[in-house]
Amino acid sequence: MKNQFSHVSTWVFDLDNTLYPPECALFAQIEIKMTDYVMRELGVNKARANYLRDHYWQTYGTTLSGMMREHEIDPTPYLFEVHDINLDHVPQDLILRGHIKSLPGRKIVYTNGSEFHADRVLEARGLSGIFDAIYGIEHSDFHPKPSSEAYDAIIARDKFAPQTAAMFEDDHRNLKVPHTIGMRTVLVGPKVEGDHIHHQTTDLTAFLSQIVG
Numbered sequence: 103m104k105n106q107f108s109h110v111s112t113w114v115f116d117l118d119n120t121l122y123p124p125e126c127a128l129f130a131q132i133e134i135k136m137t138d139y140v141m142r143e144l145g146v147n148k149a150r151a152n153y154l155r156d157h158y159w160q161t162y163g164t165t166l167s168g169m170m171r172e173h174e175i176d177p178t179p180y181l182f183e184v185h186d187i188n189l190d191h192v193p194q195d196l197i198l199r200g201h202i203k204s205l206p207g208r209k210i211v212y213t214n215g216s217e218f219h220a221d222r223v224l225e226a227r228g229l230s231g232i233f234d235a236i237y238g239i240e241h242s243d244f245h246p247k248p249s250s251e252a253y254d255a256i257i258a259r260d261k262f263a264p265q266t267a268a269m270f271e272d273d274h275r276n277l278k279v280p281h282t283i284g285m286r287t288v289l290v291g292p293k294v295e296g297d298h299i300h301h302q303t304t305d306l307t308a309f310l311s312q313i314v315g
């Protein structure tokens with residue numbers, strides 16, 4: 103395992119359901135707020151709002167992208183509102199913290215959420231202060247993963263070489279572009295078939311222990 107990552111000097115982590123387990127169900131809280139936002143902003147009922155959110159997710163990658171493209175909403179208040187969630191039940195993981203710290207090279211968080219959200223979650227999880235950069239949707243000109251524009255923007259900003267980088271993600275769609283541009287890909291979640299997935303684990307902490315151990 104260690105050998106398969108020996109060329110890696112930039113470690114890119116998705117945030118939601120990657121750096122914390124899906125059991126934390128933070129997305130359930132965010133989803134309620136996104137639906138409320140769409141209902142209020144477009145004056146539609148809950149069923150219609152959920153339908154639109156699903157449509158935007160399929161078509162543009164995120165609810166926000168759809169709302170920006172089709173309704174020209176201002177992303178800043180949206181991002182604040184939907185990510186203003188309760189994190190009391192997010193457990194700290196100091197073993198995960200130790201493993202990430204021990205990875206050789208640059209460590210980055212890249213989320214389709216906002217930097218505000220990432221900062222709060224990392225703090226709750228005990229992972230503050232160990233990443234060299236934190237990028238949110240606002241740093242990719244609001245292009246969401248899995249679009250290639252999103253990765254182009256983040257790579258241009260961070261200036262890492264994809265051939266010497268690895269990407270950890272719970273959404274396999276978001277590993278397609280990284281695989282194409284030469285990154286090592288790790289799916290953090292249940293097994294999915296696909297050539298774009300080099301490694302798969304349901305336990306990020308255990309997986310990283312094989313690399314740093």
Ligand SMILES: [Mg+2]
Pocket residue numbers: 116117118119120271272273
């Ligand atoms: Mg995720």
